Amino acid sequence: MARIPPSPSSSRPLQALVDLSALAHNLAQARARAGARPIWAVVKANAYRHGIENAVRAFGAADGLALLEADEAQRARDAGWRKPILLLEGVFEMRDFAVVDALDLTVVVHCEDQLAMLEHLPAGQQVKVYLKFDTGMNRLGFPATQAKAVRARVAALPQVQVLALMTHLANADQEQLPGPTVRGQRAALHALAPDWRGAWSISNSAALFLHPDGGPEAVRPGITLYGASPAVGTSAASLGLRAAMQLQARVLALRELAPGETVGYGSRWTAARRSRIGVVTCGYADGYPRTAPEGMPVWVGGCRAPLVGRVSMDMLTVDLTEVPDAIVGSPVELWGPNVSVDEVAQRVGTVGYELLSRLPARVREATAGAT
Numbered sequence: 119m120a121r122i123p124p125s126p127s128s129s130r131p132l133q134a135l136v137d138l139s140a141l142a143h144n145l146a147q148a149r150a151r152a153g154a155r156p157i158w159a160v161v162k163a164n165a166y167r168h169g170i171e172n173a174v175r176a177f178g179a180a181d182g183l184a185l186l187e188a189d190e191a192q193r194a195r196d197a198g199w200r201k202p203i204l205l206l207e208g209v210f211e212m213r214d215f216a217v218v219d220a221l222d223l224t225v226v227v228h229c230e231d232q233l234a235m236l237e238h239l240p241a242g243q244q245v246k247v248y249l250k251f252d253t254g255m256n257r258l259g260f261p262a263t264q265a266k267a268v269r270a271r272v273a274a275l276p277q278v279q280v281l282a283l284m285t286h287l288a289n290a291d292q293e294q295l296p297g298p299t300v301r302g303q304r305a306a307l308h309a310l311a312p313d314w315r316g317a318w319s320i321s322n323s324a325a326l327f328l329h330p331d332g333g334p335e336a337v338r339p340g341i342t343l344y345g346a347s348p349a350v351g352t353s354a355a356s357l358g359l360r361a362a363m364q365l366q367a368r369v370l371a372l373r374e375l376a377p378g379e380t381v382g383y384g385s386r387w388t389a390a391r392r393s394r395i396g397v398v399t400c401g402y403a404d405g406y407p408r409t410a411p412e413g414m415p416v417w418v419g420g421c422r423a424p425l426v427g428r429v430s431m432d433m434l435t436v437d438l439t440e441v442p443d444a445i446v447g448s449p450v451e452l453w454g455p456n457v458s459v460d461e462v463a464q465r466v467g468t469v470g471y472e473l474l475s476r477l478p479a480r481v482r483e484a485t486a487g488a489t
């Protein structure tokens with residue numbers, strides 16, 4: 119019987135091209151704002167889908183990596199990361215402390231359950247802790263009213279070393295909202311432990327880039343390291359950032375349409391003139407939003423061309439009538455240096471964070487650029 123040959127990696131022309139030099143450049147931009155403050159490069163969700171290994175290669179100048187899952191921490195260590203790694207949600211179960219020990223991780227402690235787990239650790243096991251307080255986000259962290267008691271309990275544990283007190287900001291990107299301000303949350307954190315002489319950790323990207331008045335602390339930028347904006351209405355380019363990912367497809371086919379003809383499912387778009395339509399190798403199963411409206415820009419043949427018709431599972435269609443240079447095989451950027459992920463996101467009512475981080479495994483990763 120004939121053997122089926124081992125399956126080759128897909129030759130379908132669609133990839134997330136990760137620019138290592140852009141990652142390194144963006145970290146340098148964060149460093150310019152952080153000054154001497156330590157930087158935790160936030161690499162959760164597979165480095166916002168840019169790849170933990172790529173992050174390790176590009177973020178060598180960071181002081182630590184921050185993420186959520188033990189297997190991502192393992193990947194970072196396997197890729198050669200020797201500096202600290204912070205588990206942003208800490209441990210979930212007692213057995214996680216084995217990994218914490220083996221990989222030398224620092225853990226956030228944000229709740230009573232985690233505190234109880236610390237109290238049950240064998241005396242010999244040392245654990246480095248970031249103690250998290252809630253100063254208005256109302257998500258994770260001990261309430262300010264418990265600060266004294268929590269700190270006293272932790273101080274009584276010889277196996278625990280508290281490195282920093284931390285909090286997370288609710289509105290660093292949009293201070294006109296009702297709710298806590300950056301200044302208010304900073305003050306609240308400092309007020310709950312006026313005697314504390316160790317480190318603090320407060321700022322995310324929006325605070326680091328948009329509120330440069332922060333005091334000494336270990337900052338935690340994420341999204342800006344990938345060249346996307348932390349705040350709607352502020353472009354990444356205006357912050358000196360470079361897109362680190364180009365979602366790159368190709369023109370798979372071309373169609374000439376007569377006026378009155380329509381394109382795709384539901385015939386949503388009708389040609390008003392003779393039109394040249396390009397079929398592009400990217401659809402909603404590739405993480406491109408199906409809700410993309412008519413006119414959403416893509417970059418092809420050195421120009422912006424408008425999306426026409428509905429996005430389908432594996433393909434989308436664009437009007438190339440005014441892009442004579444585009445041919446079958448032309449590269450198409452869905453987002454990247456020429457069409458920002460923030461612009462795409464804004465037109466479908468979301469943020470760059472979501473489009474980047476939810477890109478499915480089906481999209482291959484490739485790297486470019488030196489660090």
Ligand SMILES: *Cc1c(COP(=O)(O)O)cnc(C)c1O
Pocket residue numbers: 160162206286321322323324338339340341342348
């Ligand atoms: C994700 C995350 C960050 C980074 O936020 P950005 O807005 O991407 O800079 C910082 N701190 C914590 C606790 C986070 O979960």
